[in-house]
Amino acid sequence: MAVSAGTKLDARTLRADFPIFEQEIHGKPLAFLDSAASSQKPRQVLDAMTQFYETSYANVHRGVYVLAERATEALEHARERVGAFLNAPDAREVIFTRNATEGINLVAYAWGLSNLGPGDLVVVTELEHHSNFVPWQFIAGKTGAELRMIPLDEQGELDLSTLDEVSRGGSVKVVATNLISNSLGTINPVAKLVEWAHAQGAIYVCDAAQGAPHTKVDVQALGVDFLAISGHKMCGPSGASALWGRTELLLAMDPFLTGGHMINSVRLEKTTWGELPHKFEAGTAPMAEAVGLGAAIDYLEAVGLDAIEAHEHELAAYALGRLAEVPGIRLYGPPADRRAGIVSFNLEDIHPHDVAQILDLQGVAIRAGHHCCQPLMQKLGVAATNRASFYLYTIPEEIDQLVDGLHAVRKVFA
Amino acid sequence: MSDFALENLYREVILDHYKNPRGHGVIEDADAEAEGQNPLCGDEVSIYVEFGEDGETIDEVKFSGRGCAISQAATSMLMEMTKGRKAEEVAALDKDELLAEIGVPLTPVRLKCAMLGLTTLKVALHKAKGTPLPEGLAGFDELDLS
Numbered sequence: 001m002a003v004s005a006g007t008k009l010d011a012r013t014l015r016a017d018f019p020i021f022e023q024e025i026h027g028k029p030l031a032f033l034d035s036a037a038s039s040q041k042p043r044q045v046l047d048a049m050t051q052f053y054e055t056s057y058a059n060v061h062r063g064v065y066v067l068a069e070r071a072t073e074a075l076e077h078a079r080e081r082v083g084a085f086l087n088a089p090d091a092r093e094v095i096f097t098r099n100a101t102e103g104i105n106l107v108a109y110a111w112g113l114s115n116l117g118p119g120d121l122v123v124v125t126e127l128e129h130h131s132n133f134v135p136w137q138f139i140a141g142k143t144g145a146e147l148r149m150i151p152l153d154e155q156g157e158l159d160l161s162t163l164d165e166v167s168r169g170g171s172v173k174v175v176a177t178n179l180i181s182n183s184l185g186t187i188n189p190v191a192k193l194v195e196w197a198h199a200q201g202a203i204y205v206c207d208a209a210q211g212a213p214h215t216k217v218d219v220q221a222l223g224v225d226f227l228a229i230s231g232h233k234m235c236g237p238s239g240a241s242a243l244w245g246r247t248e249l250l251l252a253m254d255p256f257l258t259g260g261h262m263i264n265s266v267r268l269e270k271t272t273w274g275e276l277p278h279k280f281e282a283g284t285a286p287m288a289e290a291v292g293l294g295a296a297i298d299y300l301e302a303v304g305l306d307a308i309e310a311h312e313h314e315l316a317a318y319a320l321g322r323l324a325e326v327p328g329i330r331l332y333g334p335p336a337d338r339r340a341g342i343v344s345f346n347l348e349d350i351h352p353h354d355v356a357q358i359l360d361l362q363g364v365a366i367r368a369g370h371h372c373c374q375p376l377m378q379k380l381g382v383a384a385t386n387r388a389s390f391y392l393y394t395i396p397e398e399i400d401q402l403v404d405g406l407h408a409v410r411k412v413f414a
Numbered sequence: 415m416s417d418f419a420l421e422n423l424y425r426e427v428i429l430d431h432y433k434n435p436r437g438h439g440v441i442e443d444a445d446a447e448a449e450g451q452n453p454l455c456g457d458e459v460s461i462y463v464e465f466g467e468d469g470e471t472i473d474e475v476k477f478s479g480r481g482c483a484i485s486q487a488a489t490s491m492l493m494e495m496t497k498g499r500k501a502e503e504v505a506a507l508d509k510d511e512l513l514a515e516i517g518v519p520l521t522p523v524r525l526k527c528a529m530l531g532l533t534t535l536k537v538a539l540h541k542a543k544g545t546p547l548p549e550g551l552a553g554f555d556e557l558d559l560s
Contacts, residue, residue: 351483352482353482353484354482357423383457383480412424
């Protein structure tokens, strides 16, 4: 591995680990500014998965032969890597899911259906991705609980002065927020929200899909009850993500999905559930993908989460400065020191789809749309925004390419 | 798609329709109307139709809403294409006819932008005249068409 822990990372060197950058797009260097949607993969992750397929592949937990044992060991090693990455007290609290959305649905169904009812409140925020909004809205609807939102202030940060208002007249049972907003890059005051949730007798559920790639996540220090991460946003493959939950809560819950692998015994009269974490892992696990996620964690830790965080802040500050030079631009969200490497903006009244399409011609990949945050878009009074997002392999030249591209967009619509 | 085609996506005629949309506006108490959304980008379009004395011919058709250049230009072109035609004929209008008018190849995502107006117009006609629902919506007969 060409990386080592330190306070500053060298994006140019790291970039060489990512085969995707070895190509041009429309004859231009690829400026990939959509890592918040999904990150690119280093060769180390791809190699770990290939090696697993070539040397250790079989279904896990069942076979008594060598390959099945190797595969089981690889999967469980990956679980331990995720547990250590999150500072989980016990790796059995780590449940592999397809994505962070599935992790949140798991909690909404398996905890929410048995613990929510009329008079109860589920509190989310205006900043939530649909994946931490719709499951709660749906389960609240099924149980008679009420869904409420903590509003944003003008800077795009949560307005915590409204908490009394938000909880008035009901009993708060769940507080569910993200750690970092996927649209604005806002870093949320999770420790304060956890404290408030617990003071209300509520559980706190953290959507760390955007947080875990960017900053060190410690479930014990944060004091959260559940936390979902997204493997593919942190250099891992698509298809393997994880939910962490407190043992006592997981033990008291019904399963989410049922079927193979998650059982203790099955009789016509009654089926009993397996131990943690298997109770929540129905069907064959995303085995090679989990191995890839473990390798991604090795990679991120070798680079250093502190270095990644510092690099993203530096890029966010650079991008906010450079973008402000473009006439007619409107930037959304908090100042650089209070946001991750995500910048949302609009250019005059040019539709983001058009901006993104013309940027693509310059080799620049950004996201255009509502970013699965329609409540937030409503708050901002727009249908959509452009979003540029950065990661450990992003270099300032890509931001320059974006700025040049935006000048070209203005020319088309002049 | 070639670079040439992509560069032509924003050719003059599309930008002209985008900047000066034909049939942009609202018809109060329209004979037929519907609202459509593109879930990919949150764009919305509303279409309003007024029929002539025969109750079949589209006398006036207008649209309002917000969207990208492709969706707005395609809907503007659609207004010109469908005014004066019979509801039944428009309900059967092939998307290729509109695509020919747009005149540049579209990626699958942009195709959805371009088709938003046509789909919404067909839904409006379905609600007013019982004409067939557009491709892709057929079979959902009583889906939320409000």
